[in-house]
Amino acid sequence: MDPRLADDLHSLPDVLDAAGKFAGAALAGLDGRAAAVPPGAVVPAPLPDGGVGARGALDEFSRRWESGFAASAGPRYLGFVTGGATPASLAGDWLTAAYDQNPASGMDSSAQDLERETVGWLAELFGLGPEFSGAFVTGATMSTVTGLAIAREWVGEQAGVTVSADGAAALGPVTVLSGSPHSSILKALSFLGMGRSSLRKVPVLPGREAVDVAKLAEALEALDGPAIVVANAGTVNTVDFDDLRAIAALKERHEFWLHVDAAFGGFAALAPEHAALAAGLELADSVVVDLHKWLNVPYDSAVQFTRRRDLQLRVFSNNAAYLGEIGETPDFLHLTPENSRRLRALPAWFSLVAYGRAGHREIVERCVALARDLGARIDGSARWQLLAPVRLNVVCFTPAGDVTQDRIDALVRAIAEDGTTFLTPTVYDGRPALRAAFSNWRTTTADVDRIFAVLERLAAG
Numbered sequence: 001m002d003p004r005l006a007d008d009l010h011s012l013p014d015v016l017d018a019a020g021k022f023a024g025a026a027l028a029g030l031d032g033r034a035a036a037v038p039p040g041a042v043v044p045a046p047l048p049d050g051g052v053g054a055r056g057a058l059d060e061f062s063r064r065w066e067s068g069f070a071a072s073a074g075p076r077y078l079g080f081v082t083g084g085a086t087p088a089s090l091a092g093d094w095l096t097a098a099y100d101q102n103p104a105s106g107m108d109s110s111a112q113d114l115e116r117e118t119v120g121w122l123a124e125l126f127g128l129g130p131e132f133s134g135a136f137v138t139g140a141t142m143s144t145v146t147g148l149a150i151a152r153e154w155v156g157e158q159a160g161v162t163v164s165a166d167g168a169a170a171l172g173p174v175t176v177l178s179g180s181p182h183s184s185i186l187k188a189l190s191f192l193g194m195g196r197s198s199l200r201k202v203p204v205l206p207g208r209e210a211v212d213v214a215k216l217a218e219a220l221e222a223l224d225g226p227a228i229v230v231a232n233a234g235t236v237n238t239v240d241f242d243d244l245r246a247i248a249a250l251k252e253r254h255e256f257w258l259h260v261d262a263a264f265g266g267f268a269a270l271a272p273e274h275a276a277l278a279a280g281l282e283l284a285d286s287v288v289v290d291l292h293k294w295l296n297v298p299y300d301s302a303v304q305f306t307r308r309r310d311l312q313l314r315v316f317s318n319n320a321a322y323l324g325e326i327g328e329t330p331d332f333l334h335l336t337p338e339n340s341r342r343l344r345a346l347p348a349w350f351s352l353v354a355y356g357r358a359g360h361r362e363i364v365e366r367c368v369a370l371a372r373d374l375g376a377r378i379d380g381s382a383r384w385q386l387l388a389p390v391r392l393n394v395v396c397f398t399p400a401g402d403v404t405q406d407r408i409d410a411l412v413r414a415i416a417e418d419g420t421t422f423l424t425p426t427v428y429d430g431r432p433a434l435r436a437a438f439s440n441w442r443t444t445t446a447d448v449d450r451i452f453a454v455l456e457r458l459a460a461g
């Protein structure tokens with residue numbers, strides 16, 4: 001054994017203790033760390049030949065990289081839709097690495113059953129019944145890839161073609177309809193060989209990002225064969241929701257697979273006041289939920305739910321003599337794009353056990369209340385204008401008056417350089433804008449005070 005490796009083995013508790021202390025200090029200093037660190041030029045170091053051991057690596061990381069890491073786990077990082085990591089989920093994540101289970105198969109460990117238990121709890125949380133099965137994937141994008149792959153298998157089934165056996169070409173073009181699809185839908189369509197041009201945008205309701213269901217019905221009517229409808233439960237700009245029940249009702253007259261992107265909007269289901277937004281989620285054929293956003297578990301974590309596990313199995317089964325028979329309860333390696341994978345369920349399991357339904361509901365409710373608070377302050381300021389009502393946890397706004405893209409880009413840079421908060425740009429309804437997304441468990445009203453003060457100062461020029 002390499003002497004440094006042997007040394008680390010003998011002092012493993014000290015190594016972990018040092019990393020734990022280091023992490024603890026970093027998290028204790030989160031409030032003082034900049035929400036965004038504008039990247040500096042980093043000169044890549046040569047590949048180490050003889051190593052420096054784990055504690056040496058920790059020193060090296062501290063010296064060369066740590067100061068460039070942003071407080072994206074902190075309370076004022078409002079860019080994209082970014083969750084933090086609850087204390088319990090962080091502990092669960094560490095143990096995921098410590099036990100290093102591979103829950104691809106159930107031949108040697110109960111880790112798969114922990115994943116099944118967690119998926120079951122999550123289904124319950126989102127109001128999905130026992131007809132749904134689920135599996136952990138890395139993020140909403142892979143959840144969509146998985147869901148749309150199953151959808152395509154279903155379209156094949158309607159046409160008497162087995163896509164998983166004969167390939168996408170045997171099926172020919174598939175039509176995908178959506179009102180305000182997330183960019184990851186196009187990426188998934190490209191990746192799956194259906195092509196980005198298979199997506200047809202359906203008009204949205206006036207002043208909204210939600211699809212016009214009557215227009216969707218017309219688009220379905222005009223098609224010859226079955227289609228895939230991608231509905232949105234929470235758009236990134238204004239957190240608008242398609243009317244899932246009305247869309248599902250169109251199945252009485254039209255044949256389509258209903259894929260719902262509920263990456264973060266699905267969390268509306270946790271709070272009685274907001275649950276109506278996501279009503280009808282249980283009518284979907286496949287559902288995307290991200291956990292590294294609003295569940296506040298570390299990256300990378302999302303779930304894909306479907307009611308057609310049989311088709312999922314056709315797409316993803318990975319038969320080999322050494323893996324045994326696929327039984328009544330298929331191993332996860334037959335259900336997801338990966339074969340070997342980490343026990344991604346463990347951080348979520350920890351957080352659900354630690355804080356329960358009530359604890360996670362409180363995070364959702366608080367984030368919505370804080371978004372509304374910032375929205376009201378923006379609305380009351382002469383320097384800003386709100387571009388859409390705050391429906392859930394995102395505030396979409398822009399400076400008062402005519403605003404150019406350059407102005408927004410300059411503001412985004414100025415906000416990042418200030419470091420109190422971090423916001424990402426967007427274009428909403430043709431207007432360059434900013435968005436502030438609340439999804440971190442740590443955020444409080446005091447943070448909104450600081451964020452709004454910075455916005456006012458920077459808008460004043």
Ligand SMILES: *Cc1c(COP(=O)(O)O)cnc(C)c1O
Nearest residue numbers: 139140141142182184261263290
């Ligand atoms: C974030 C997001 C995605 C993509 O999620 P990743 O976790 O980055 O793969 C897809 N859809 C919606 C609505 C999102 O908010």
